[in-house]
Amino acid sequence: MSLRLYHNDASPFVRKVMVVLHETGQLADVELVHAKGSALSPGSLPTTRNPLGKIPALDRPEGATLYDSRVICRYLDARAGARLYPAPGHSGEWEVLTLEATADGMMDAAVLMVYETRLRPADKVIPEILEAQWRKIERSLDALETRWMSHLSGPLNIAHVAMGCALDYLDFRHGTRDWRAGHPELAAWHVGFTARESMVATMPRQI
Numbered sequence: 001m002s003l004r005l006y007h008n009d010a011s012p013f014v015r016k017v018m019v020v021l022h023e024t025g026q027l028a029d030v031e032l033v034h035a036k037g038s039a040l041s042p043g044s045l046p047t048t049r050n051p052l053g054k055i056p057a058l059d060r061p062e063g064a065t066l067y068d069s070r071v072i073c074r075y076l077d078a079r080a081g082a083r084l085y086p087a088p089g090h091s092g093e094w095e096v097l098t099l100e101a102t103a104d105g106m107m108d109a110a111v112l113m114v115y116e117t118r119l120r121p122a123d124k125v126i127p128e129i130l131e132a133q134w135r136k137i138e139r140s141l142d143a144l145e146t147r148w149m150s151h152l153s154g155p156l157n158i159a160h161v162a163m164g165c166a167l168d169y170l171d172f173r174h175g176t177r178d179w180r181a182g183h184p185e186l187a188a189w190h191v192g193f194t195a196r197e198s199m200v201a202t203m204p205r206q207i
């Protein structure tokens with residue numbers, strides 16, 4: 001094992017990396033180190049490896065620890081020669097990266113909502129903050145349904161992985177919000193995508 005990944009099952013960003021490891025046949029190269037903390041207390045988060053104290057972070061033999069998920073996924077793709085990213089200058093390059101950024105932004109908003117309720121006493125939670133984050137997710141879902149569905153087909157790419165993880169995280173932490181309502185094409189895509197072995201193997205467990 002030449003790589004070490006700071007890992008937590010519940011993080012959708014860690015899951016992105018895990019799905020890439022599965023899809024590119026690199027699982028056996030990685031040791032997983034459980035890491036847990038919060039915005040208030042770093043706990044076992046790898047603050048000496050990533051000064052931001054965030055996971056995923058990846059130790060590798062040839063250089064500095066890598067973070068965040070976008071950097072790590074790109075590194076793993078290059079390491080395996082896997083082509084989850086269109087080659088520079090090829091058609092679709094910017095769309096794939098923008099779709100990945102959309103999925104990552106949805107995860108950011110969804111995780112912030114979890115922190116808002118987890119870290120504050122119930123009487124200090126500000127509903128307007130929760131709803132403002134959820135509106136970002138809703139606008140993204142609407143944009144996907146109306147403008148981006150064609151980009152979710154074709155050979156597997158990093159945007160598909162990121163979006164699969166983002167939608168599963170909505171089910172995992174915000175299941176009562178019913179993201180599928182008004183987004184039938186995206187919901188149908190999600191059914192097919194989450195049947196992939198890599199997605200089944202990395203499904204987060206309720207904790």
Ligand code: BEZ
Binds near residue numbers: 010011012111114173
């Ligand atoms: C969660 O419990 O939802 C979570 C854990 C780690 C990172 C992000 C989210």
